Amino acid sequence: MMRQDINKLEEKSIFIIREANAKFKNLAALWSMGKDSTTMLALARKAFLGKVPFPVIHIDNGIDFPESYKFRDELAKKWNMKLIVAHSKIKEELSGFSCCGANKTDALKEVMDEHGFDGLIVSIRRDEHGIRAKERVFSPRNKEFKWDYKNQPAEVWNNYTSKLEKTDHIRVHPLLDWNEVDIWNYIKKAKVPMNPLYFSKEGYRYRSLGCTHCTVPLKSNAKNIDEIIRELEGTKIEERSGRQQDKEKAYVMEKLRALGYM
Amino acid sequence: MDKYIVTMLGEKDHGKSTLIGNLLIATGSTTDERVKEAKVKGKRWEPAYILDSFSEEREQEMTIDTTRAELVYKGKMFELIDVPGHLELIKNMMSGASNGDFAVLMVSVKKGEGFKPQTKRHLFISQMFGIKALAVAINKMDIVDYDESVFEKTKKEIGDYLKSINFNKPVFFVPVSAYNNENLVSNSKNMKWYKGLPLFSLLMDFSKKYYRSKKSDDGVRALVQDVVETDGSNAMFCVLYNGTIKIGDSVRSEPDESRARVKKLHLKGKAVRSASAHSNIALVLDKELDVQRGSLIYGGSTRPYRKGSFEARIFVIKALKAGDAKSLFIRTNNNDIPLKSMKVVSTLSPVTGRTAKGSSIAVNESAVASIKLTVDYPMERYEQHNELGRFALYKGEEFVGVGIVE
Numbered sequence: 064m065m066r067q068d069i070n071k072l073e074e075k076s077i078f079i080i081r082e083a084n085a086k087f088k089n090l091a092a093l094w095s096m097g098k099d100s101t102t103m104l105a106l107a108r109k110a111f112l113g114k115v116p117f118p119v120i121h122i123d124n125g126i127d128f129p130e131s132y133k134f135r136d137e138l139a140k141k142w143n144m145k146l147i148v149a150h151s152k153i154k155e156e157l158s159g160f161s162c163c164g165a166n167k168t169d170a171l172k173e174v175m176d177e178h179g180f181d182g183l184i185v186s187i188r189r190d191e192h193g194i195r196a197k198e199r200v201f202s203p204r205n206k207e208f209k210w211d212y213k214n215q216p217a218e219v220w221n222n223y224t225s226k227l228e229k230t231d232h233i234r235v236h237p238l239l240d241w242n243e244v245d246i247w248n249y250i251k252k253a254k255v256p257m258n259p260l261y262f263s264k265e266g267y268r269y270r271s272l273g274c275t276h277c278t279v280p281l282k283s284n285a286k287n288i289d290e291i292i293r294e295l296e297g298t299k300i301e302e303r304s305g306r307q308q309d310k311e312k313a314y315v316m317e318k319l320r321a322l323g324y325m
Numbered sequence: 326m327d328k329y330i331v332t333m334l335g336e337k338d339h340g341k342s343t344l345i346g347n348l349l350i351a352t353g354s355t356t357d358e359r360v361k362e363a364k365v366k367g368k369r370w371e372p373a374y375i376l377d378s379f380s381e382e383r384e385q386e387m388t389i390d391t392t393r394a395e396l397v398y399k400g401k402m403f404e405l406i407d408v409p410g411h412l413e414l415i416k417n418m419m420s421g422a423s424n425g426d427f428a429v430l431m432v433s434v435k436k437g438e439g440f441k442p443q444t445k446r447h448l449f450i451s452q453m454f455g456i457k458a459l460a461v462a463i464n465k466m467d468i469v470d471y472d473e474s475v476f477e478k479t480k481k482e483i484g485d486y487l488k489s490i491n492f493n494k495p496v497f498f499v500p501v502s503a504y505n506n507e508n509l510v511s512n513s514k515n516m517k518w519y520k521g522l523p524l525f526s527l528l529m530d531f532s533k534k535y536y537r538s539k540k541s542d543d544g545v546r547a548l549v550q551d552v553v554e555t556d557g558s559n560a561m562f563c564v565l566y567n568g569t570i571k572i573g574d575s576v577r578s579e580p581d582e583s584r585a586r587v588k589k590l591h592l593k594g595k596a597v598r599s600a601s602a603h604s605n606i607a608l609v610l611d612k613e614l615d616v617q618r619g620s621l622i623y624g625g626s627t628r629p630y631r632k633g634s635f636e637a638r639i640f641v642i643k644a645l646k647a648g649d650a651k652s653l654f655i656r657t658n659n660n661d662i663p664l665k666s667m668k669v670v671s672t673l674s675p676v677t678g679r680t681a682k683g684s685s686i687a688v689n690e691s692a693v694a695s696i697k698l699t700v701d702y703p704m705e706r707y708e709q710h711n712e713l714g715r716f717a718l719y720k721g722e723e724f725v726g727v728g729i730v731e
């Protein structure tokens with residue numbers, strides 16, 4: 064993995080976040096307390112003179128890591144963010160497709176409905192998955208939260224689609240251009256506070272964070288940001304290899320996204 | 326590090342996705358896991374599956390929407406943009422192609438394929454979008470027994486067409502077999518008659534010779550994205566597209582032309598004394614101007630080129646008549662501005678290269694049009710200030726074309 068020009072990435076993301084804030088009446092952001100969505104919040108603070116101007120939503124199914132809950136509460140306080148916790152209903156099978164699909168998506172629908180959000184910032188990156196490489200910066204979702212990936216709107220230069228008659232809301236993706244190593248490079252440069260689960264403990268660390276049921280740690284001795292960057296620059300293993308949902312079946316990610324999953 | 330953006334152009338089934346898939350594998354830019362995942366049971370291995378990750382794309386063996394893949398090799402970084410070749414998917418092609426630095430055009434020499442109208446449209450659009458150099462990959466050479474005369478004949482046909490549309494960028498031709506990995510990263514033994522560089526070396530060469538960021542001149546151009554009240558005064562969030570702006574500078578605003586001085590300047594959350602082009606700033610002036618989203622703050626020795634009316638080169642994917650103007654709007658820097666009128670000066674068919682007079686534009690045709698907007702929105706010439714001189718054209722919710730101010 065090679066590093067991109069971090070300043071260019073930062074400028075583009077600030078532009079997109081400001082654009083979203085100017086275009087939507089009621090904008091919110093999803094926050095999983097992972098490295099990407101936390102980096103996005105750090106960028107939002109740069110864009111808006113030190114404040115995060117929109118509420119941040121945590122979709123909580125009650126089985127996140129204790130470290131994540133602690134990190135969430137501390138940072139929400141420190142950065143003075145308006146935190147909305149949306150509790151998902153636990154259904155029988157708590158892993159992979161059905162968990163991320165029904166559980167989290169239903170909770171998201173409820174909270175979006177309740178607050179009437181018309182724009183939602185989601186911190187996905189193109190390099191995570193072949194399906195995510197096809198996303199637009201502004202991506203409409205219909206009433207069922209479906210992604211009509213076969214008929215996406217045109218997005219020529221920076222001309223985004225922020226309203227269509229049949230949309231429920233627009234997903235905004237300010238981090239599409241970033242790679243995993245860029246995120247870490249930025250966390251280092253901008254001193255972004257980070258969830259401790261990413262750093263090696265007893266020979267293991269998490270590289271990508273879901274909840275406790277479908278995320279497994281990988282063997283790693285990377286105890287700090289520099290060591291993580293060095294590790295990533297030499298790896299050939301996929302970032303989400305510790306996430307079950309991607310592997311269960313071919314195209315499961317596409318199905319999840321079509322169903323409204325992040 | 327800089328990343329060079331390369332758009333793949335060409336008709337469907339001429340091998341764009343296959344080429345990218347094999348380039349990624351040959352340069353070690355993809356993971357084993359992704360290659361394994363891309364294998365489809367009971368089907369011949371197809372490197373295109375690495376890119377075509379929608380289930381429908383693999384089943385129908387076609388690219389539906391544009392995708393991007395990063396390629397890292399010998400210390401350089403490229404982003405390859407795969408676009409759909411189908412005629413009806415041209416809006417997706419434009420979405421992918423609008424940000425390209427270079428382009429690779431794929432033309433297959435298989436019988437019945439060849440240099441097609443859709444390929445010509447792709448070339449025309451990429452010239453409008455301002456690519457800096459073009460590599461033409463003449464593909465499927467294995468099917469014609471690596472016959473040099475087939476390569477030369479296709480090369481001449483494409484060369485003649487490029488002349489007819491006054492294509493003014495550097496062009497290089499390379500014979501390849503994308504599926505068999507020939508002349509992609511190393512020269513093929515089966516085409517010893519070809520003395521030029523393999524395709525990927527051409528791209529490496531492009532990045533050294535033809536990639537230059539445009540130098541910004543002294544004309545400050547900051548487009549207002551939002552106006553927000555902070556600490557009792559109005560801060561303008563702007564994109565500084567050109568020039569350098571400093572505390573104390575005298576600036577004016579379009580469209581109302583009033584004047585003020587820069588009092589405070591913020592860059593990435595910090596107070597600064599100056600900011601240079603291509604940054605997102607927050608600006609506080611010493612007096613309140615009548616400024617809103619879409620206003621242009623300008624300074625230095627030049628004034629904005631036009632406001633409210635201009636002449637543009639457009640390309641449309643829907644037929645347009647003179648009477649359609651009232652239902653059209655331009656979207657520029659994400660601002661929607663309705664048209665008052667549009668007069669077609671001349672039309673140009675990218676397929677035949679012929680120009681004509683007329684008041685309407687046919688589907689997939691280009692035209693020079695004189696456009697009047699309903700408000701005095703400032704526009705620059707595309708050549709001079711790319712970001713402020715380009716727009717997408719919409720009719721209601723429907724995307725109908727693109728344009729650049731001439």
